Amino acid sequence: MRNELLSPAEMAEADRLAIAAGPLDGYGLMKRAGEAVAAVVLARYPAATRVHVLCGPGNNGGDGYVVARLLQESGVDVVLWVSGEPRAGSDAALAAGECTLERRPLAAFAAAPGALVVDALYGAGLSKPLSGDSARAVQVATDLGLPVVAIDLPSGVSGESGAILGSAFRAATTVTFARKKPGHLLLPGREQCGEIMLADIGIGDGIIAQIAPRTFENGPALWLAAFPVPAVDTHKYRRGHASVFSGGPSATGAARLSALAAARSGAGAVTVLSPANAMQVNAAHLSSIMLRKVDAVADLDAFLTDRRPSSFVLGPGFGVGEKARDFVLALLDVGQGQDTAIEGLVLDADGITSFRDAPETLFQAAGKPAAPALVMTPHEGEFARLFPDVANDKALSKLAKARAGAARANAIIVYKGADTVIAAPDGRAVINSNGAPWLATAGSGDVLAGIVAGFLAQGMPAFEAACAGVWIHAEAGSRFGPGLIAEDIPLAMLPVLRGLMESAAE
Known part of the structure; x- marks a missing residue:
């Protein structure tokens, strides 16, 4: 290697x-x-x-x-x-x-x-x-x-x-x-x-x-051994169940992009968790992806009991505030004292920003022994909201900042950009080098969050799932080229996934 x-x-x-x-x-x-x-x-x-x-x-x-x-x-x-x-x-x-x-x-x-x-x-x-x-x-x-x-x-x-x-x-x-x-x-x-x-x-x-x-260039050699390859007798729930929280009726598209990406990346079942007032909007746009009303933590608890989902995405188009914090903390606490099927939570966009005034609350919850893996996907501005002192330290490289954030947050940090850095709390870090300018388009980050959640749902370890998601997302964008919009990325992933699947099966 x-x-x-x-x-x-x-x-x-x-x-x-x-x-x-x-x-x-x-x-x-x-x-x-x-x-x-x-x-x-x-x-x-x-x-x-x-x-x-x-x-x-x-x-x-x-x-x-x-x-x-x-x-x-x-x-x-x-x-x-x-x-x-x-x-x-x-x-x-x-x-x-x-x-x-x-x-x-x-x-x-x-x-x-x-x-x-x-x-x-x-x-x-x-x-x-x-x-x-x-x-x-x-x-x-x-x-x-x-x-x-x-x-x-x-x-x-x-x-x-x-x-x-x-x-x-x-x-x-x-x-x-x-x-x-x-x-x-x-x-x-x-x-x-x-x-x-x-x-x-x-x-x-x-x-x-x-x-x-402890630092690597991102590529399949790092994570292909953990890449999920379905067995002949696999059924949909054995391939994992990913769930994506939706925003209100005027902000549902981002969650559906994440959900579609989770499905394309191999999750056997995907559910959009929608507030009641956005159910009709979401239902009008979903076919193979399921829909469930979740307005409060009690609704989430019932969903966890009924369907035992494997991974979650919270943030895309969700809105900033107490509701986001409540859902995140409930999910990170679900494993305390009991077995849980939750492999991980991908926190993006509004989910990250919701903790800007109380980041330690998030970090402590993520550090509990039985908490599901937390993967956060901040861009530069979102990173600074959670780690202002790290972000403003001119002596630190992007690599060093991502490492410091991961250690403090007890989370996998995907510090996004043309040179995305993925860092783990244990000090491992990866720099992505196949980024494409075509990915600088609205909704691209929502798709990335869904891809990572899809891999988490299939049991891929969180660090490897994040690295694979970033590389595949970038490779799909590079191959598609000019004219790419976020809706194109899930389909553009298919030849990339096919090639990886063939290599993993060898």
């Missing part, structure tokens, strides 16, 4: 462990890295009139010296620009010593149209804003529109958070090693990376396993 993500510190530890294990020493790994980048330059940019290699003083610069030497040996017109000398005796100094090209000061960097830039200044090792000669080099390359091949990560992008530190190269191609870093996937850094190529330089899977990463 190569979807682990390593922080810069974890990557440094992977280097150390690999060197200790052998057979390659530090310079051997550096040569492998330089060879991988040089091969990309030769294969992808054969028409470049000149290649400018920009080297910093650290290991990223050492990789650059290897690239410059190999390109020169291949007959490429190479110009080497350097910023500071490598530390004496370091691997970078060894690489610089084997490169016979004239070293020009980065302060004088100049180029012409048609050239290519290899960025080997800092990579993921930068911890302060790019400035001085390095920032000027970024501006020169940008002004000329030169293609950039970045080694490890475009200089100026934080490997930890994806933040832009001062300024940053915008690469056409980024070649990284062993594993990606969070900064490759988190915005805005992701937009600076261009095509990301992962090169094997001799740091094996066993080394990565020793580090035991």
Whole structure:
């Protein structure tokens, strides 16, 4: 599995462990890295009139010296620009010593149209804003529109958070090693990376396993083993029963979108829980999805006894206030002292906002030992309503914020956006990278909540259900493309689900 993500510190530890294990020493790994980048330059940019290699003083610069030497040996017109000398005796100094090209000061960097830039200044090792000669080099390359091949990560992008530190190269191609870093996937850094190529330089899977990463790139490899595949003799209730709370008569559409998505994702039965004054509106639009009047907690209790539903969605179009809080707390308390068939509750939109003045009430209820799993799907504004101190902490990345929220809330947090982060209270976190701009449409989040609830109803663990829901939702949107509206997503999921089902059954 190569979807682990390593922080810069974890990557440094992977280097150390690999060197200790052998057979390659530090310079051997550096040569492998330089060879991988040089091969990309030769294969992808054969028409470049000149290649400018920009080297910093650290290991990223050492990789650059290897690239410059190999390109020169291949007959490429190479110009080497350097910023500071490598530390004496370091691997970078060894690489610089084997490169016979004239070293020009980065302060004088100049180029012409048609050239290519290899960025080997800092990579993921930068911890302060790019400035001085390095920032000027970024501006020169940008002004000329030169293609950039970045080694490890475009200089100026934080490997930890994806933040832009001062300024940053915008690469056409980024070649990284062993594993990606969070900064490759988190915005805005992701937009600076261009095509990301992962090169094997001799740091094996066993080394990565020793580090035991807790951050991953989302994809089927993470959750396919838990993906629900119905048996031949399965009946509808064995496939789970998902339930979605509806808003009033003028706000019923969001709940029906969630309900349809839950059904499409495989829940054997789906019920819309409607207030009495919206029953006729909902009934006029529902066929295979069932309908039940639920106006108060007593009605909910009766439904739980009669039908033993497996999962719930509360929030889409529901309205903000005491009624939402009462239903949520009742569901989170239903397992106390008794067996419950409820696998989980997906809290979205108005359901989240209803707790903005008393978030600890929600968090404590979710933390009770027998409480059903709680999955919350906030966008940035909703996240800030529950976790204002975390949201306003500029030192935290989106990844760190999602982790902090999950730990505090005793819940799975799906921190939505183009770089959605899914985090669990135990510290596991996943960054989604297949998002599509077409999903930025009204009702899209309601569909996502329903997909997750559908997987929960079928017994998929909450973290895996959330990760699968986010990935499938995004994949369906990407495949559909322009013109997508929320109503299209459940049908657009079908080829994605079919492919996953076939893979899971193998």
